[in-house]
Amino acid sequence: MPLFALVDGNSFYASCEGVFRPDLIGKPIVVLSNNDGCVVARSAEAKALGIKGFVPFFEIRHLCQKHDVAVFSSNYALYGDMSQRMMQVIGRWGIDQEVYSVDESFITLDGIPDLREHATRLRADVLQRVGIPTCVGIGPSKTLAKLANHVGKVYPRAQGVFAWHWLTPEWQDKLMARIAVGEVWGIGRRIAERLAAMGIHSALDLKHADPRDIKRQFNVVVERTVAELNGISCLALEDVAPAKQQIIASRSFAELVHDFDTLASAISHHACRAAEKLRRQHSHARLVAVSIRTNRFRQQDAQYAGWEVYPLIHPSSDSATITAAALAGLRRVYRPGYSYKKAGVVLMEIGPADRVQPDLFAPTPDPRRGRVMAVMDHINREYGRGTLRLASEKLHSGWAMRQEKRSPRWTTCWRELPVV
Protein backbone atom coordinates (compact mmCIF):
# COMPACT_ATOMS: atom_id res chain seq x y z
CA MET A 1 0.00 0.00 0.00
CA PRO A 2 1.42 3.39 -0.92
CA LEU A 3 1.95 6.08 1.68
CA PHE A 4 1.55 9.72 0.77
CA ALA A 5 2.38 12.88 2.65
CA LEU A 6 1.12 16.32 1.82
CA VAL A 7 3.46 19.07 2.97
CA ASP A 8 2.35 22.66 2.70
CA GLY A 9 3.53 26.07 3.83
CA ASN A 10 1.33 27.72 6.44
CA SER A 11 -0.24 30.95 5.15
CA PHE A 12 2.46 30.74 2.52
CA TYR A 13 2.53 34.25 1.05
CA ALA A 14 2.18 35.84 4.48
CA SER A 15 4.99 33.63 5.80
CA CYS A 16 7.24 34.65 2.89
CA GLU A 17 6.75 38.29 3.78
CA GLY A 18 7.50 37.52 7.42
CA VAL A 19 10.84 35.85 6.66
CA PHE A 20 12.50 39.15 5.77
CA ARG A 21 10.67 41.23 8.34
CA PRO A 22 11.49 39.87 11.79
CA ASP A 23 9.98 43.04 13.21
CA LEU A 24 6.59 41.61 12.18
CA ILE A 25 6.87 38.43 14.26
CA GLY A 26 3.65 37.94 16.18
CA LYS A 27 1.90 40.67 14.21
CA PRO A 28 -0.98 40.18 11.77
CA ILE A 29 0.07 40.07 8.09
CA VAL A 30 -2.22 40.21 5.06
CA VAL A 31 -1.27 39.74 1.40
CA LEU A 32 -3.47 41.12 -1.39
CA SER A 33 -4.18 39.80 -4.89
CA ASN A 34 -3.02 41.59 -8.03
CA ASN A 35 -4.24 45.15 -8.22
CA ASP A 36 -4.53 45.11 -4.41
CA GLY A 37 -8.02 43.72 -4.93
CA CYS A 38 -8.71 40.86 -2.52
CA VAL A 39 -7.13 39.24 0.50
CA VAL A 40 -5.30 36.09 -0.63
CA ALA A 41 -3.22 35.21 2.43
CA ARG A 42 -3.47 35.91 6.14
CA SER A 43 -1.08 35.08 8.95
CA ALA A 44 -2.54 33.25 11.96
CA GLU A 45 -2.72 36.57 13.80
CA ALA A 46 -4.71 38.13 10.94
CA LYS A 47 -7.11 35.18 10.88
CA ALA A 48 -7.60 35.62 14.61
CA LEU A 49 -8.78 39.17 13.96
CA GLY A 50 -11.63 37.73 11.92
CA ILE A 51 -10.25 38.69 8.50
CA LYS A 52 -11.72 36.23 6.01
CA GLY A 53 -10.05 34.95 2.86
CA PHE A 54 -10.94 36.42 -0.55
CA VAL A 55 -12.79 39.41 0.74
CA PRO A 56 -12.23 42.67 -1.17
CA PHE A 57 -9.59 44.72 0.59
CA PHE A 58 -11.76 47.83 0.86
CA GLU A 59 -14.15 45.92 3.10
CA ILE A 60 -11.49 45.23 5.72
CA ARG A 61 -9.28 48.27 5.33
CA HIS A 62 -10.66 49.87 8.49
CA LEU A 63 -9.97 46.64 10.43
CA CYS A 64 -6.38 46.65 9.21
CA GLN A 65 -5.85 50.25 10.27
CA LYS A 66 -7.41 49.65 13.65
CA HIS A 67 -5.23 46.63 14.46
CA ASP A 68 -2.05 47.80 12.78
CA VAL A 69 -2.06 44.93 10.28
CA ALA A 70 0.94 44.75 7.92
CA VAL A 71 -0.59 44.80 4.43
CA PHE A 72 1.38 43.68 1.34
CA SER A 73 0.70 43.72 -2.39
CA SER A 74 1.50 40.37 -3.95
CA ASN A 75 5.19 39.85 -4.76
CA TYR A 76 5.31 36.85 -7.06
CA ALA A 77 9.04 37.12 -7.67
CA LEU A 78 9.53 36.52 -3.95
CA TYR A 79 6.91 33.79 -3.53
CA GLY A 80 8.04 31.90 -6.62
CA ASP A 81 11.64 31.85 -5.46
CA MET A 82 10.76 30.91 -1.87
CA SER A 83 8.52 28.15 -3.25
CA GLN A 84 11.39 26.65 -5.27
CA ARG A 85 13.67 26.67 -2.24
CA MET A 86 11.00 25.08 -0.05
CA MET A 87 10.19 22.37 -2.62
CA GLN A 88 13.85 21.50 -2.98
CA VAL A 89 14.22 20.92 0.76
CA ILE A 90 10.93 18.97 1.01
CA GLY A 91 12.02 16.76 -1.90
CA ARG A 92 15.00 15.49 0.06
CA TRP A 93 12.65 13.97 2.64
CA GLY A 94 10.53 11.90 0.24
CA ILE A 95 11.10 8.90 -2.00
CA ASP A 96 9.32 10.68 -4.86
CA GLN A 97 7.93 14.19 -5.04
CA GLU A 98 5.12 15.95 -6.86
CA VAL A 99 5.01 19.73 -6.64
CA TYR A 100 1.28 20.28 -6.59
CA SER A 101 1.02 24.05 -6.21
CA VAL A 102 3.13 27.00 -5.19
CA ASP A 103 2.90 25.98 -1.54
CA GLU A 104 1.99 22.28 -1.56
CA SER A 105 3.92 19.15 -2.34
CA PHE A 106 3.07 15.47 -2.20
CA ILE A 107 5.88 13.09 -1.33
CA THR A 108 5.85 9.32 -0.90
CA LEU A 109 7.17 7.82 2.31
CA ASP A 110 6.94 4.06 1.68
CA GLY A 111 9.25 2.08 3.93
CA ILE A 112 10.26 4.90 6.24
CA PRO A 113 10.29 3.49 9.79
CA ASP A 114 9.58 6.33 12.23
CA LEU A 115 7.20 8.66 10.45
CA ARG A 116 6.61 11.00 13.37
CA GLU A 117 10.31 11.59 13.76
CA HIS A 118 10.78 11.90 9.98
CA ALA A 119 8.00 14.45 9.53
CA THR A 120 9.07 16.46 12.55
CA ARG A 121 12.62 16.72 11.22
CA LEU A 122 11.30 17.64 7.76
CA ARG A 123 9.43 20.58 9.27
CA ALA A 124 12.44 21.71 11.25
CA ASP A 125 14.64 21.45 8.15
CA VAL A 126 12.32 23.63 6.02
CA LEU A 127 11.99 26.14 8.84
CA GLN A 128 15.73 26.40 9.30
CA ARG A 129 16.73 26.54 5.62
CA VAL A 130 13.84 28.54 4.17
CA GLY A 131 12.13 30.13 7.15
CA ILE A 132 8.65 28.86 6.32
CA PRO A 133 6.52 26.94 8.85
CA THR A 134 4.81 23.88 7.37
CA CYS A 135 2.27 21.15 8.10
CA VAL A 136 2.54 17.47 7.19
CA GLY A 137 -0.41 15.13 6.64
CA ILE A 138 0.12 11.41 6.00
CA GLY A 139 -2.28 8.82 4.59
CA PRO A 140 -2.65 5.88 2.19
CA SER A 141 -4.20 8.06 -0.54
CA LYS A 142 -3.64 11.63 -1.66
CA THR A 143 -7.11 12.62 -0.49
CA LEU A 144 -6.45 11.17 2.97
CA ALA A 145 -3.03 12.86 3.10
CA LYS A 146 -4.73 16.18 2.32
CA LEU A 147 -7.31 15.57 5.00
CA ALA A 148 -4.60 14.58 7.49
CA ASN A 149 -2.84 17.86 6.69
CA HIS A 150 -6.07 19.65 7.55
CA VAL A 151 -6.18 17.82 10.88
CA GLY A 152 -2.55 18.77 11.54
CA LYS A 153 -3.48 22.41 11.06
CA VAL A 154 -6.75 22.53 12.98
CA TYR A 155 -5.74 20.58 16.08
CA PRO A 156 -2.93 22.33 17.96
CA ARG A 157 -2.10 19.11 19.80
CA ALA A 158 -1.00 17.60 16.46
CA GLN A 159 1.84 20.14 16.32
CA GLY A 160 1.68 20.32 12.56
CA VAL A 161 1.97 16.58 11.86
CA PHE A 162 -0.76 13.98 11.57
CA ALA A 163 -1.03 10.47 10.12
CA TRP A 164 -4.26 8.49 9.97
CA HIS A 165 -2.68 5.20 10.97
CA TRP A 166 -1.68 6.67 14.33
CA LEU A 167 -5.33 6.27 15.30
CA THR A 168 -7.38 3.09 15.60
CA PRO A 169 -10.02 2.71 12.84
CA GLU A 170 -12.65 3.64 15.40
CA TRP A 171 -10.96 6.90 16.29
CA GLN A 172 -10.26 7.65 12.63
CA ASP A 173 -14.01 7.50 12.01
CA LYS A 174 -14.77 9.61 15.06
CA LEU A 175 -12.40 12.26 13.80
CA MET A 176 -13.77 12.11 10.26
CA ALA A 177 -17.28 12.54 11.60
CA ARG A 178 -16.20 15.94 12.92
CA ILE A 179 -14.86 17.18 9.57
CA ALA A 180 -17.33 18.89 7.25
CA VAL A 181 -17.59 17.20 3.85
CA GLY A 182 -16.64 20.46 2.14
CA GLU A 183 -13.14 20.16 3.63
CA VAL A 184 -12.51 17.04 1.54
CA TRP A 185 -10.29 17.63 -1.50
CA GLY A 186 -12.49 17.73 -4.61
CA ILE A 187 -15.71 18.62 -2.79
CA GLY A 188 -16.50 22.25 -3.53
CA ARG A 189 -19.42 24.41 -2.56
CA ARG A 190 -21.86 23.09 -5.15
CA ILE A 191 -21.26 19.42 -4.56
CA ALA A 192 -21.28 19.95 -0.79
CA GLU A 193 -24.75 21.50 -1.10
CA ARG A 194 -26.07 18.61 -3.13
CA LEU A 195 -24.47 16.08 -0.77
CA ALA A 196 -26.12 17.82 2.18
CA ALA A 197 -29.48 17.37 0.48
CA MET A 198 -28.69 13.64 0.35
CA GLY A 199 -27.92 13.64 4.09
CA ILE A 200 -24.15 13.54 3.62
CA HIS A 201 -22.62 16.19 5.86
CA SER A 202 -19.29 14.93 7.16
CA ALA A 203 -16.20 13.35 5.63
CA LEU A 204 -17.27 10.13 7.35
CA ASP A 205 -20.72 10.26 5.69
CA LEU A 206 -19.03 10.51 2.30
CA LYS A 207 -16.62 7.71 3.12
CA HIS A 208 -19.57 5.44 3.88
CA ALA A 209 -21.67 6.55 0.89
CA ASP A 210 -22.49 4.03 -1.83
CA PRO A 211 -19.97 4.63 -4.65
CA ARG A 212 -22.47 3.60 -7.36
CA ASP A 213 -24.96 6.05 -5.98
CA ILE A 214 -22.35 8.80 -5.97
CA LYS A 215 -21.28 7.98 -9.53
CA ARG A 216 -24.90 8.16 -10.68
CA GLN A 217 -25.61 11.45 -8.89
CA PHE A 218 -22.32 13.12 -9.77
CA ASN A 219 -19.46 11.68 -11.82
CA VAL A 220 -16.42 9.44 -11.66
CA VAL A 221 -14.35 12.12 -9.99
CA VAL A 222 -16.53 12.17 -6.88
CA GLU A 223 -16.75 8.39 -7.00
CA ARG A 224 -12.95 8.26 -6.87
CA THR A 225 -12.97 10.61 -3.89
CA VAL A 226 -15.12 8.11 -2.01
CA ALA A 227 -12.65 5.32 -2.80
CA GLU A 228 -9.72 7.51 -1.74
CA LEU A 229 -11.44 8.26 1.58
CA ASN A 230 -11.63 4.51 2.11
CA GLY A 231 -7.89 4.22 1.72
CA ILE A 232 -7.99 2.98 -1.89
CA SER A 233 -5.47 5.07 -3.76
CA CYS A 234 -6.81 6.17 -7.17
CA LEU A 235 -4.69 9.26 -7.79
CA ALA A 236 -1.06 8.55 -8.55
CA LEU A 237 1.87 10.77 -7.70
CA GLU A 238 2.71 12.82 -10.78
CA ASP A 239 6.39 13.45 -10.47
CA VAL A 240 6.81 15.00 -13.92
CA ALA A 241 4.70 18.08 -14.51
CA PRO A 242 2.77 17.67 -17.78
CA ALA A 243 3.02 20.48 -20.33
CA LYS A 244 0.20 23.00 -20.07
CA GLN A 245 -2.62 22.65 -22.57
CA GLN A 246 -3.67 26.24 -22.19
CA ILE A 247 -1.72 29.35 -21.18
CA ILE A 248 -3.39 32.49 -19.90
CA ALA A 249 -1.91 35.93 -19.29
CA SER A 250 -4.38 38.53 -18.13
CA ARG A 251 -4.65 41.44 -15.72
CA SER A 252 -7.14 43.92 -14.39
CA PHE A 253 -6.28 47.60 -14.79
CA ALA A 254 -5.80 49.95 -11.87
CA GLU A 255 -8.02 52.45 -13.69
CA LEU A 256 -10.64 52.01 -16.35
CA VAL A 257 -9.33 52.13 -19.91
CA HIS A 258 -11.28 53.56 -22.84
CA ASP A 259 -9.01 53.86 -25.84
CA PHE A 260 -7.80 51.22 -28.26
CA ASP A 261 -4.10 52.14 -28.04
CA THR A 262 -3.86 51.55 -24.31
CA LEU A 263 -5.63 48.20 -24.68
CA ALA A 264 -3.20 47.35 -27.50
CA SER A 265 -0.23 47.98 -25.22
CA ALA A 266 -1.69 45.78 -22.50
CA ILE A 267 -2.55 43.01 -24.98
CA SER A 268 0.97 43.18 -26.45
CA HIS A 269 2.41 42.78 -22.99
CA HIS A 270 0.18 39.83 -22.12
CA ALA A 271 0.87 38.18 -25.50
CA CYS A 272 4.61 38.40 -24.81
CA ARG A 273 4.24 36.99 -21.31
CA ALA A 274 2.16 34.12 -22.66
CA ALA A 275 4.67 33.43 -25.45
CA GLU A 276 7.47 33.37 -22.91
CA LYS A 277 5.62 30.80 -20.79
CA LEU A 278 5.05 28.79 -23.96
CA ARG A 279 8.76 28.78 -24.84
CA ARG A 280 9.67 27.80 -21.29
CA GLN A 281 7.80 24.52 -21.75
CA HIS A 282 9.16 24.08 -25.29
CA SER A 283 5.76 24.27 -26.94
CA HIS A 284 4.04 25.98 -29.84
CA ALA A 285 0.47 27.19 -29.96
CA ARG A 286 -1.93 27.27 -32.89
CA LEU A 287 -4.68 29.46 -31.48
CA VAL A 288 -4.35 32.90 -29.95
CA ALA A 289 -7.41 34.29 -28.19
CA VAL A 290 -8.00 37.79 -26.87
CA SER A 291 -10.47 38.82 -24.23
CA ILE A 292 -11.43 42.25 -22.96
CA ARG A 293 -14.16 43.11 -20.51
CA THR A 294 -15.74 45.95 -18.56
CA ASN A 295 -16.00 46.03 -14.76
CA ARG A 296 -18.77 43.59 -13.91
CA PHE A 297 -19.17 45.07 -10.44
CA ARG A 298 -20.11 48.51 -11.79
CA GLN A 299 -23.75 47.97 -12.58
CA GLN A 300 -24.17 51.61 -13.52
CA ASP A 301 -21.84 51.08 -16.51
CA ALA A 302 -22.71 49.51 -19.84
CA GLN A 303 -21.31 45.97 -19.82
CA TYR A 304 -19.35 44.26 -22.57
CA ALA A 305 -17.20 41.14 -22.65
CA GLY A 306 -15.50 40.29 -25.92
CA TRP A 307 -13.64 37.13 -26.90
CA GLU A 308 -11.99 36.51 -30.25
CA VAL A 309 -9.94 33.51 -31.36
CA TYR A 310 -7.28 34.05 -34.00
CA PRO A 311 -5.68 30.98 -35.62
CA LEU A 312 -2.03 31.02 -36.68
CA ILE A 313 -1.08 29.49 -40.02
CA HIS A 314 2.01 27.96 -38.45
CA PRO A 315 1.98 26.98 -34.78
CA SER A 316 4.40 29.36 -33.11
CA SER A 317 5.97 30.53 -29.88
CA ASP A 318 7.40 33.70 -31.40
CA SER A 319 6.51 36.78 -29.37
CA ALA A 320 6.12 38.96 -32.46
CA THR A 321 3.90 36.44 -34.29
CA ILE A 322 1.70 35.85 -31.28
CA THR A 323 1.46 39.56 -30.52
CA ALA A 324 0.49 40.33 -34.11
CA ALA A 325 -2.27 37.72 -33.91
CA ALA A 326 -3.45 39.03 -30.54
CA LEU A 327 -3.61 42.59 -31.88
CA ALA A 328 -5.55 41.40 -34.93
CA GLY A 329 -7.97 39.72 -32.54
CA LEU A 330 -8.19 42.88 -30.46
CA ARG A 331 -9.12 44.96 -33.51
CA ARG A 332 -12.05 42.64 -34.11
CA VAL A 333 -13.21 42.48 -30.53
CA TYR A 334 -12.77 46.14 -29.55
CA ARG A 335 -15.91 48.27 -29.25
CA PRO A 336 -15.48 51.99 -28.59
CA GLY A 337 -17.54 53.64 -25.88
CA TYR A 338 -16.98 51.14 -23.08
CA SER A 339 -14.87 51.42 -19.93
CA TYR A 340 -12.55 48.41 -19.89
CA LYS A 341 -11.32 46.81 -16.68
CA LYS A 342 -9.47 43.73 -17.80
CA ALA A 343 -7.66 42.37 -20.83
CA GLY A 344 -6.00 39.05 -21.48
CA VAL A 345 -4.49 36.62 -23.96
CA VAL A 346 -5.08 32.86 -24.04
CA LEU A 347 -2.96 30.39 -26.02
CA MET A 348 -4.61 27.12 -27.03
CA GLU A 349 -3.98 24.04 -29.16
CA ILE A 350 -0.56 23.75 -27.63
CA GLY A 351 1.85 21.08 -28.78
CA PRO A 352 5.54 20.24 -28.59
CA ALA A 353 7.75 22.65 -30.56
CA ASP A 354 9.65 19.84 -32.30
CA ARG A 355 6.52 18.35 -33.85
CA VAL A 356 4.88 20.93 -36.06
CA GLN A 357 2.76 20.28 -39.11
CA PRO A 358 3.94 22.72 -41.80
CA ASP A 359 1.49 24.38 -44.16
CA LEU A 360 1.78 23.17 -47.75
CA PHE A 361 1.10 26.56 -49.31
CA ALA A 362 2.20 29.20 -46.85
CA PRO A 363 5.85 30.23 -46.75
CA THR A 364 7.87 28.56 -43.99
CA PRO A 365 8.66 30.86 -41.06
CA ASP A 366 12.24 32.09 -40.79
CA PRO A 367 14.12 29.53 -38.67
CA ARG A 368 16.39 32.26 -37.32
CA ARG A 369 13.43 33.67 -35.36
CA GLY A 370 13.77 30.84 -32.85
CA ARG A 371 17.29 31.97 -32.06
CA VAL A 372 16.17 35.57 -31.68
CA MET A 373 13.64 34.43 -29.08
CA ALA A 374 16.25 32.31 -27.30
CA VAL A 375 18.57 35.32 -27.07
CA MET A 376 15.76 37.52 -25.82
CA ASP A 377 14.80 35.00 -23.12
CA HIS A 378 18.43 34.65 -22.11
CA ILE A 379 18.94 38.39 -21.75
CA ASN A 380 15.71 38.79 -19.81
CA ARG A 381 16.71 35.97 -17.48
CA GLU A 382 20.15 37.42 -16.97
CA TYR A 383 19.33 41.11 -16.61
CA GLY A 384 15.77 41.01 -15.35
CA ARG A 385 12.36 40.61 -16.92
CA GLY A 386 11.50 43.30 -19.44
CA THR A 387 15.07 44.24 -20.33
CA LEU A 388 14.24 43.39 -23.95
CA ARG A 389 10.67 43.67 -25.15
CA LEU A 390 8.50 44.57 -28.10
CA ALA A 391 7.99 48.28 -28.68
CA SER A 392 4.22 47.77 -28.84
CA GLU A 393 4.19 46.87 -25.15
CA LYS A 394 5.42 50.30 -24.20
CA LEU A 395 3.44 52.66 -26.40
CA HIS A 396 1.01 53.46 -23.59
CA SER A 397 1.42 52.83 -19.90
CA GLY A 398 -2.05 53.77 -18.71
CA TRP A 399 -2.93 50.17 -17.92
CA ALA A 400 -0.58 49.34 -15.06
CA MET A 401 -1.92 47.48 -12.07
CA ARG A 402 -2.05 48.80 -8.55
CA GLN A 403 0.71 47.47 -6.34
CA GLU A 404 1.20 50.09 -3.71
CA LYS A 405 2.50 47.94 -0.90
CA ARG A 406 4.86 45.50 -2.61
CA SER A 407 7.84 44.38 -0.57
CA PRO A 408 11.32 44.27 -2.16
CA ARG A 409 12.26 41.29 -4.33
CA TRP A 410 14.64 40.23 -1.59
CA THR A 411 15.94 37.07 -3.22
CA THR A 412 15.80 37.66 -6.98
CA CYS A 413 16.88 41.23 -7.66
CA TRP A 414 20.39 42.57 -6.97
CA ARG A 415 19.19 46.10 -6.30
CA GLU A 416 16.72 44.89 -3.71
CA LEU A 417 18.87 42.53 -1.66
CA PRO A 418 18.39 43.00 2.06
CA VAL A 419 21.20 45.03 3.63
CA VAL A 420 22.50 43.86 7.00
Next chain:
DNA sequence: TCTGGGGTCCTAGGACCC
Protein backbone atom coordinates in the same frame (compact mmCIF):
# COMPACT_ATOMS: atom_id res chain seq x y z
C1' DT B 1 -13.74 54.72 -4.87
C1' DC B 2 -11.96 50.00 -4.13
C1' DT B 3 -13.89 43.19 -6.12
C1' DG B 4 -7.31 38.17 -8.82
C1' DG B 5 -5.14 35.15 -12.01
C1' DG B 6 -4.22 31.14 -13.13
C1' DG B 7 -5.35 26.01 -14.32
C1' DT B 8 -7.79 20.96 -14.93
C1' DC B 9 -11.32 17.48 -15.79
C1' DC B 10 -15.99 15.67 -16.86
C1' DT B 11 -20.52 15.46 -19.15
C1' DA B 12 -24.11 16.09 -22.43
C1' DG B 13 -25.46 16.82 -26.84
C1' DG B 14 -24.87 17.50 -31.68
C1' DA B 15 -22.46 16.62 -36.07
C1' DC B 16 -20.64 13.38 -38.64
C1' DC B 17 -18.67 8.80 -40.19
C1' DC B 18 -19.21 3.81 -41.75
Next chain:
DNA sequence: TCTGGGGTCCTAGGACCC
Protein backbone atom coordinates in the same frame (compact mmCIF):
# COMPACT_ATOMS: atom_id res chain seq x y z
C1' DT C 1 -45.28 2.40 -44.14
C1' DC C 2 -41.29 0.71 -42.22
C1' DT C 3 -35.83 3.72 -40.66
C1' DG C 4 -29.70 0.22 -36.95
C1' DG C 5 -25.81 0.05 -34.41
C1' DG C 6 -21.49 1.49 -33.38
C1' DG C 7 -18.23 4.91 -33.13
C1' DT C 8 -15.33 9.68 -32.95
C1' DC C 9 -14.78 14.48 -32.43
C1' DC C 10 -16.04 18.95 -30.99
C1' DT C 11 -18.13 22.45 -28.03
C1' DA C 12 -20.30 24.63 -24.17
C1' DG C 13 -21.02 24.62 -19.62
C1' DG C 14 -20.23 23.31 -15.03
C1' DA C 15 -17.51 21.84 -11.39
C1' DC C 16 -13.25 21.70 -8.98
C1' DC C 17 -8.31 23.22 -7.43
C1' DC C 18 -4.66 26.79 -5.71
